[in-house]
Amino acid sequence: MKIEIKNISLKSIILSAFPLLVFALCLVNYVLQISSMQDLSLMQQILQIILWTLVDTMVYLVLIVISAFVYNLFCSFGMKGLTFTIEEPAAQEEIKEEN
Secondary structure: OEEEEOOOOHHHHHOOOHHHHHHHHHHHHHHHOHHHHOOOOHHHHHHHHHHHHHHHHHHHHHHHHHHHHHHHHHHHOOOOOEEEEOOOOHHHHHHHHHO
């Protein structure tokens, strides 16, 4: 079975768990880089980690939304979208035959 993605909902990108995932990954990135901020106090380190995480999250989300918008625009002009081929596993067919 072939599936083609022709439209990506921008609302689903913004209002889903995806921004939280991006935030969590950015937070982990900056927590792992805490050794490079040794000249700052603990409160300054925490504030810097939070601020840079928020900035990175916003930048990544804006870039992803713009990319999805451009993808939708190209697909509306008639270009082919992403195509996936999905095969059903053999175990599923055996279960259906037994029932």
